[in-house]
Amino acid sequence: MTDMNILAIGFAIAVVITIFKTARIVPQRSNYVIERLGKYSRTLDSGFHILIPFIDKVAYIHTLKEEVIDVTRQTCVTKDNIQVGIDGILYIQVVDPHKASYGINDYRYAASQLAQTTMRSVIGQTDLDKTFEERAKINEEVVKALDEAAYPWGVKVLRYEISDIELPASIKDALEQQMRAERERRAAIAKSEGERQSMINVSEGQKQEVINLSEADKQRQINEAEGRAREIELIAAATAQGIREIADAIQQPGGQNAVNLRVAEQYVKEFGNLAKTNNTMIVPAELANIGGAVAGLTEILKSTKG
Structure with missing residues (x-):
């Protein structure tokens, strides 16, 4: 290998190192802290940046994520x-x-x-x-x-x-016992509340039943009283109407004789009934004067009408 080749390779390596030292790409949500000759220079945000080789260096890398x-x-x-x-x-x-x-x-x-x-x-x-x-x-x-x-x-x-x-295990046991006691207490309270509510419901039902029965009895008595009053009213009206009709009939021709006959019949009938109900024989003082008694009763009717 010649000296030229060695020089070229060395130059290429120097270029690569220079580029690596010069160009920096900062990722998103990251910051690079740059020092120049050992002193803080600036903070690089995300993106592409150029540094001075061998003078600037990345001292710290921070992520801005949580x-x-x-x-x-x-x-x-x-x-x-x-x-x-x-x-x-x-x-x-x-x-x-x-x-x-x-x-x-x-x-x-x-x-x-x-x-x-x-x-x-x-x-x-x-x-x-x-x-x-x-x-x-x-x-x-x-x-x-x-x-x-x-x-x-x-x-x-x-x-x-x-x-x-x-x-600690001892505290766990104590807490479990406390929780168990609390659950039992709540269960007992819930049970007693349920029983109390049940008794209240039963008593309310009995109370309402008594009220309903008394109201029904009251209504029955009212209805019976109204019925009796209406009955008396109707009987009185019928009796009055009958009396008026009898009085009108007496004023008609032959009415007086009919009354005398009716009174005599009732007299004899009642005297016979009286004799049947007693052991002692009752004989009127004036047995032959029945007509006089009838006439007397007739006079009383006349005077009553007058």
Whole structure:
């Protein structure tokens, strides 16, 4: 191989290296931090860029996408002195590549460690029962504390989620017993409420039955009274009509004789009935003067009419 060939190959390699050092394509949602002679120069956004070979260099590469960090399980002590193991997931995003490059050495590790210490502090102010009931509130407090601390790093803490809470075996047993007792209590309450409602329904039914029977009896008595009143009214009207017709008939020719005959017949009939119902024989003082008695009754009728 001649010297010319070696020189050409060397020149070609130098050109390739120069192009590689000069031209840079930044992907979407990424930023490149450029240093010139060891000092921060600028931040490149997505697209094609030209650098000065051997003077400019890409010092840091940051993604602007949301990042998920698994926070290692840690042991925390609650306000009521119960040790629990907590796993968490942290969601962060780089908003300032310059601060993320020069504000801290490793923002991911720092955010994870800060999440652990903040969680221990928040759990230490919370009772065990509330760690389950107020997860959302605990997460908000952790995010608030992390976001304030991570601001100088150019990092935005979006949210924190407690993925798991591990309890000691003794506490699990106690909680299970408590839950079982609570379920039994609720079942007993539900049963008693059902029995109480059943008794109320039965008593209401009996009450309504008594009311219905009394209303029916009241209506029956009213109907019977109205019927008797109507009966008396009709009998009285019929009796009055009959009396008027008898009075009119007496005024007709021969009517007086018919009345005398009728009275005499009734007198003899009733006297016979009286004799049948008594052991003692009753004989009128004036047995032969029956006609006089009839005439006397007739006079009474006349005087009554007058």
